[in-house]
Amino acid sequence: MTTSEEHQRIQRIALQRLESLQRAGVLQLPKAAVIEESVAPPVQEIEVDSPQIAKEPVLPTTKSTAKKMPEKKVPTKSRLSKCKKELALIQDEVAGCTLCGELVENRTQTVFGVGNPQARLCFFGEAPGADEDRQGEPFVGRAGKLLDDIISKGMGLTRDEIYILNVLKCRPPGNRNPAPDEVTNCRQFFERQLETIQPEFICCLGAIAAQTLLETTTPVGKLRGQIHDYKGISVVVTYHPAYLLRNPAAKKETWKDIRILLDAMDLPIPGNS
């Protein structure tokens, strides 16, 4: 990476950080707060009213110091345009894909992915449900509403800042789990989406997404609480919003996972100033 590219990368991260602070209500920063990070109170000591996430303890992470980070993207207009073109190309291929016979017969349309083509963070889910199949967009039903809350209330971000995609691009009939051969068929598409977007972070939603991405059979409960690596991208695992709707008690565990993600992304906890 050239010095100029490195400067642009640092500028982009600084801008995102400032925007996040602004969303959190911080309109002015004293110089010392920026330079002398050691004077900032530890996260556990910060008083907040809401959301619940801020009151949960931080779990230890197993962030590897030897982790290889991907080459950082440069936020230029030409790169954005290249990303959009590449994603549109993959989307066209997905729309015409007939690899999974049963899914093709039952789908209304393919559900590709949505969001910022240069997002720092991608949310990675399992497969479209009935609402997504109807509307052609991932996470638009009740589970989507909960994901919106996680993104906005839990992280202080918007859908425009992140990217959302699924393992499968077609709805499995009756919302059954994706079959192994369907996952194998569709892997090429999500891998190319991620290669194009080059996120720094991926948040896997549920067991299918996590186990597919990390190519493991370890249960989601054991994958949580640490930072994994996928081709140099930091990966956090949490429960699928549809599971949280059925098991609201698990929401507090998801907030812990989101705290890990915020910490890794160096983003402030919404509501803290």
Ligand code: SF4
């Ligand atoms: S799920 Fe993926 S691989 Fe299967 S038909 Fe749909 S787009 Fe093709």
